[in-house]
Amino acid sequence: xxxxxxxxxxxxxxxxxxxxxxxxxxxxxxxxxxxxxxxxxxxxxxxxxxxxxxxxxxxxxxxxxxxxxxxxxxxxxxxxxxxxxxxxxxxxxxxxxxxxxxxxxxxxxxxxxxxxxxxxxxxxxxx
Amino acid sequence: xxxxxxxxxxxxxxxxxxxxxxxxxxxxxxxxxxxxxxxxxxxxxxxxxxxxxxxxxxxxxxxxxxxxxxxxxxxxxxxxxxxxxxxxxxxxxxxxxxxxxxxxxxxxxxxxxxxxxxxxxxxxxxx
Amino acid sequence: xxxxxxxxxxxxxxxxxxxxxxxxxxxxxxxxxxxxxxxxxxxxxxxxxxxxxxxxxxxxxxxxxxxxxxxxxxxxxxxxxxxxxxxxxxxxxxxxxxxxxxxxxxxxxxxxxxxxxxxxxxxxxxx
Amino acid sequence: xxxxxxxxxxxxxxxxxxxxxxxxxxxxxxxxxxxxxxxxxxxxxxxxxxxxxxxxxxxxxxxxxxxxxxxxxxxxxxxxxxxxxxxxxxxxxxxxxxxxxxxxxxxxxxxxxxxxxxxxxxxxxxx
Numbered sequence: 001x002x003x004x005x006x007x008x009x010x011x012x013x014x015x016x017x018x019x020x021x022x023x024x025x026x027x028x029x030x031x032x033x034x035x036x037x038x039x040x041x042x043x044x045x046x047x048x049x050x051x052x053x054x055x056x057x058x059x060x061x062x063x064x065x066x067x068x069x070x071x072x073x074x075x076x077x078x079x080x081x082x083x084x085x086x087x088x089x090x091x092x093x094x095x096x097x098x099x100x101x102x103x104x105x106x107x108x109x110x111x112x113x114x115x116x117x118x119x120x121x122x123x124x125x126x127x
Numbered sequence: 128x129x130x131x132x133x134x135x136x137x138x139x140x141x142x143x144x145x146x147x148x149x150x151x152x153x154x155x156x157x158x159x160x161x162x163x164x165x166x167x168x169x170x171x172x173x174x175x176x177x178x179x180x181x182x183x184x185x186x187x188x189x190x191x192x193x194x195x196x197x198x199x200x201x202x203x204x205x206x207x208x209x210x211x212x213x214x215x216x217x218x219x220x221x222x223x224x225x226x227x228x229x230x231x232x233x234x235x236x237x238x239x240x241x242x243x244x245x246x247x248x249x250x251x252x253x254x
Numbered sequence: 255x256x257x258x259x260x261x262x263x264x265x266x267x268x269x270x271x272x273x274x275x276x277x278x279x280x281x282x283x284x285x286x287x288x289x290x291x292x293x294x295x296x297x298x299x300x301x302x303x304x305x306x307x308x309x310x311x312x313x314x315x316x317x318x319x320x321x322x323x324x325x326x327x328x329x330x331x332x333x334x335x336x337x338x339x340x341x342x343x344x345x346x347x348x349x350x351x352x353x354x355x356x357x358x359x360x361x362x363x364x365x366x367x368x369x370x371x372x373x374x375x376x377x378x379x380x381x
Numbered sequence: 382x383x384x385x386x387x388x389x390x391x392x393x394x395x396x397x398x399x400x401x402x403x404x405x406x407x408x409x410x411x412x413x414x415x416x417x418x419x420x421x422x423x424x425x426x427x428x429x430x431x432x433x434x435x436x437x438x439x440x441x442x443x444x445x446x447x448x449x450x451x452x453x454x455x456x457x458x459x460x461x462x463x464x465x466x467x468x469x470x471x472x473x474x475x476x477x478x479x480x481x482x483x484x485x486x487x488x489x490x491x492x493x494x495x496x497x498x499x500x501x502x503x504x505x506x507x508x
Contacts, residue, residue, distance in 0.1 A: 009411035011276045013269035015172030015319060016235075017426055020265045021179045022152035029149055030390035043447035045142030045398055052148045056183030065269060066424035108143075136284035138403045140396035142446060144299055147392045157263035170320035172271055192396060193297035269426030270489075275433045276410055279403035299396030306402045310437030362397075 001074040002127060004031035008065045019063035024097050025055065028087045031071035032101070035085055038123045039105065049114075051106045053082065057099035063091050075124045081105045081113040083124055128201040129254060131158035135192045146190035151224050152182065155214045158198035159228070162212055165250045166232065176241075178233045180209065184226035190218050202251045208232045208240040210251055255328040256381060258285035262319045273317035278351050279309065282341045285325035286355070289339055292377045293359065303368075305360045307336065311353035317345050329378045335359045335367040337378055382455040383508060385412035389446045400444035405478050406436065409468045412452035413482070416466055419504045420486065430495075432487045434463065438480035444472050456505045462486045462494040464505055 006027060014020035039049040063069065070090045077084035082104045089097040105114045116124070133154060141147035166176040190196065197217045204211035209231045216224040232241045243251070260281060268274035293303040317323065324344045331338035336358045343351040359368045370378070387408060395401035420430040444450065451471045458465035463485045470478040486495045497505070 007411070007414070009407055010413075010417070011268060011274045011407050011410055013274075013426065014265060015267035015269070015271045016175055017269045020267075021182070022149070022156055022265045025149035025152045026390055026392045029392055030388070032391075033388070036391070045394065045446065048143055052186060054183065054185045055148070056181065058181045059179060065426065134284070134287070136280055137286075137290070138280045138283055138395060138401045140299065140401075141392060142394035142396070142398045144396045147394075149392045153263055153265045156265055157261070159264075160261070163264070172267065172319065192299065270429055275436070276403070276406035279406045283403055302397055306440060308437065308439045309402070310435065312435045313433060 001072055002034055004033075004071040004073065006030070006069050006071065008063065008067075008069060010065055013065045017064075019065065021057070021059060024057050024059075024063075024089060024099065027069070027071055027089060028055070028057070028073075028099050028101065031073050031087060032085060034073070034127060035075070035103070035124070038120055038127075048108065049106060050103050053102040053104050055099060055101040057097060059097050061094050061096040063089060063096045067091050073127070075127045076100065078116065078121050078124055081115045083116070128199055129161055131160075131198040131200065133157070133196050133198065135190065135194075135196060137192055140192045144191075146192065148184070148186060151184050151186075151190075151216060151226065154196070154198055154216060155182070155184070155200075155226050155228065158200050158214060159212060161200070161254060162202070162230070162251070165247055165254075175235065176233060177230050180229040180231050182226060182228040184224060186224050188221050188223040190216060190223045194218050200254070202254045203227065205243065205248050205251055208242045210243070255326055256288055258287075258325040258327065260284070260323050260325065262317065262321075262323060264319055267319045271318075273319065275311070275313060278311050278313075278317075278343060278353065281323070281325055281343060282309070282311070282327075282353050282355065285327050285341060286339060288327070288381060289329070289357070289378070292374055292381075302362065303360060304357050307356040307358050309353060309355040311351060313351050315348050315350040317343060317350045321345050327381070329381045330354065332370065332375050332378055335369045337370070382453055383415055385414075385452040385454065387411070387450050387452065389444065389448075389450060391446055394446045398445075400446065402438070402440060405438050405440075405444075405470060405480065408450070408452055408470060409436070409438070409454075409480050409482065412454050412468060413466060415454070415508060416456070416484070416505070419501055419508075429489065430487060431484050434483040434485050436480060436482040438478060440478050442475050442477040444470060444477045448472050454508070456508045457481065459497065459502050459505055462496045464497070 012023040076086040139150040203213040266277040330340040393404040457467040
């Protein structure tokens, strides 16, 4: 598990006075950088090797502007060519949202999924 | 089922050349207006009565800037105080993404879920 | 002048109950499609020929979720290799925001600005 | 002048491979937190006292995903009831974008601008 700190931005609130639900998708993607680096060390989009097959986000408590947020991220499943990343957003000692993203190792040229190498699996396990 | 047309905006693309996955969350929320109006006819946020408990989005094909998108929306489950909204994003005759949002009828003052009335259930069924 | 209709999305509001100011930048860019098409008819990003040098947005009245918005767009200055696009956001018969974007005809390969052709100038004038 | 560090998120890129121009508006607003705290110490939106009259952003060089960004912020003009905040986005030792926001001390109840107090002016000067 690794931790990613962030400060909510004012534009991420909505008219209900809290952080809008769609923002969690951007926070969680932002916090997946370390996962992306297993496949593209320098994060160059021209050398990207992952596609997102699916993600889900569950809301447990409201998140607010004005207090720091911690995103916790870990790899929760490693399959043949895909894996799951589980993430949580914590604020003021509370787990406010959690989510799972299913990522696929992918070759954009041939438009096909590619098996994960042993080294990649090991690196994912360390996250 | 109802249809909601939209034109992708340039800022909704990402460095992989397609629409970023997090954008689907905003398109789907945008297209839930008719669902929101069952509970808040004039869409005034001060009179809001729904919270989002969970949503998931699955990706079937890439979406691109430059071609119109149609969001299809329908209510796929009606429970005691919650219900599911299923949505699809179509472009160029292809279903590119689909998702489910679980919404809860909610009283923001007492911070509790509220049973759906018969009239609300009927209106949701018509969507 | 051309008109571009849009419906504000719930996630575009902020905790002050109105449309967040940063959203105007995305609406205005979205409404510049017809300008982009003068340079890239099919809107393919791989064939893009414009960069944004500068933009400014002025706020005259609040914009709200729940009512349709009209973006009005026209070319307000045509120079040698750059031009200005002026835009306004109208809601409920009121001009709520206005802005100017300075766009430069650009060659991404040589990383240099390129003079506007007579044909491009004519097409811009028609907008 | 104060500094605000951030890491670009993948969804903030666009199909041209760089950070989309509209994202700068959200980064700059995010980095204005310390300015907002002069007027609303706990950043509670229900006690907000500023409106944005205008902002402009100028682009000097492309910003990319993968490298840290520093936002530099200072108050560049203090008037009777309004003031200017100037901001710059730096990446890899280069000033990539700069902007000015004009903020007005405002009473949302009476919908009128309010003169800046001496104490507020002093605190703004220290930024």
